[in-house]
Amino acid sequence: MNRRQLIASVAAVTTISLAAPTWAQDEPLKVGFIYVGPVGDGGWTYQHDQGRLAVEEEFGDRVETTFIESVPEGADAERAITQLALAGNKLIFTTSFGFMDPTINVAAKFPDVKFEHATGYKRAENVATYDARFYEGRAVIGTIAGRMTKSNKIGYIGSFPIPEVIQGINSAFIHARKVNPDVEMRVVWAYSWFDPAKEADAAAALLAEGVDVIMQHTDSTAPLAKAQEAGAIGFGQASDMAAFAPTPRVSSIIDNWAPYYIKRVGQVLDGTWTSEATWAGIGDGEVVIGEITEAVPAEVKAEAEALRDRIGAGEYHPFTGPLNKADGSAWLADGQVAKDEELSGMNFYVEGITAEIPQ
Missing domain, CATH: 3.40.50.2300 (Response regulator)
Structure with a gap:
């Protein structure tokens, strides 16, 4: 030197x-x-x-x-x-x-x-x-949802139409449809992170459309309470929400x-x-999949845990092509993985979701 x-x-x-x-x-x-x-x-x-x-x-x-x-x-x-x-x-x-x-x-x-x-x-x-x-966890619970729905209608309560939430909706739908091609996704927006009354109303609206699985990107347990009343299933959001286990909460995404x-x-x-x-x-270890309860069939539990482990090991990315946008335009080619920059600005649904993203 x-x-x-x-x-x-x-x-x-x-x-x-x-x-x-x-x-x-x-x-x-x-x-x-x-x-x-x-x-x-x-x-x-x-x-x-x-x-x-x-x-x-x-x-x-x-x-x-x-x-x-x-x-x-x-x-x-x-x-x-x-x-x-x-x-x-x-x-x-x-x-x-x-x-x-x-x-x-x-x-x-x-x-x-x-x-x-x-x-x-x-x-x-x-x-x-x-x-x-969070979209990694949505892939896992989307798999469970796709396997467990009987009506083939899954509901999603969004907070605000920002990339973080849109990522979750897309990831959940992609993986539900991978295991059940007949799945439809219904989306209702609460325009709030935490408002139990609005979240309960959103859940009720989804249930009235025949949804029997509810996911959420809002913070309260109100959607699980509504699912419980209707005999539907749901998932803990952000924390385990284990008070609602073994059903309607059949698993959860935990933010650690x-x-x-x-x-x-x-x-x-x-x-x-x-x-x-x-x-x-x-x-x-920042996104954790909570206990998958006995309400979930053993083979579905094993499938979800295997997906969790592949994602955790870096062997699989939830946004891997071939994937198109909802308007039918090409997005990811076969085997192509979405870049973080694309996900950070995500403002579109993937093909198969017919809802509109509010502007």
Whole structure:
């Protein structure tokens, strides 16, 4: 190494050290969380709060966590995030897609605070993003749904028509139809992440159309309660929702945020945190398929678990061609796998879904 290289290396190390100091051990790291729903929702927010509690258990008195729940997306979110920053939180997790712009806005005002935004795509020097490949789990439960429907009509309750949700609808349909070519997918939009009354109404509307399997990308247990009344089946969303097992909840997609939260808090503590984008799935342990109950035939359970394991091992991607778009145009050729960039902007249904995506 010549002198110029040595000087450059020392300068780089010095810059990194100044940018990311190890956290002072004589004071706890304050970590804040913003939730779109209540911690008792039994779904999305509940699972994020389980991750927060895991952070406390992992780091003990080295951290101090707090949260604000039931924060509407929009201006209220910006006020709540600002409140956490002003309270001395040096790492703030904002856990809903609609918190994206408020997070970016607040981060610009607090450059010494690190922010983590869930499911979004906008980053900054002090803003990282993290997401889960929920569509991998939808492939597994779509397989169960396709095998178990008797009416060949599967219902899906969407929250908002954003790529994350559209991915899930498409993945569930593709894999339901792989095992049952007669399957139809009916979609109803709740236009809310957490609203038990709207979710119950959406489930009732689907059941009235003859649906006997319900999936959801909303956060409450209301759709499972409606399925129970009608003798239909459903799946836990975001958390296990095991109180409804063995039926109508015959399995679940569980969002396991704890490892990510522990990792990122640890990086702030040891000075290695950087802004990055992560998108983890079954193979990373971030998307978990909950217990498949005895209400599911043994051969269907084995089929679903085999698919889960192939996805987790990287042997199979849920969006593998041949696949066309709903308008009949070609999308993926035989054996071709969708790129992450395509999935991140997904704004179309695959061939076979006749519903329209709201604009």
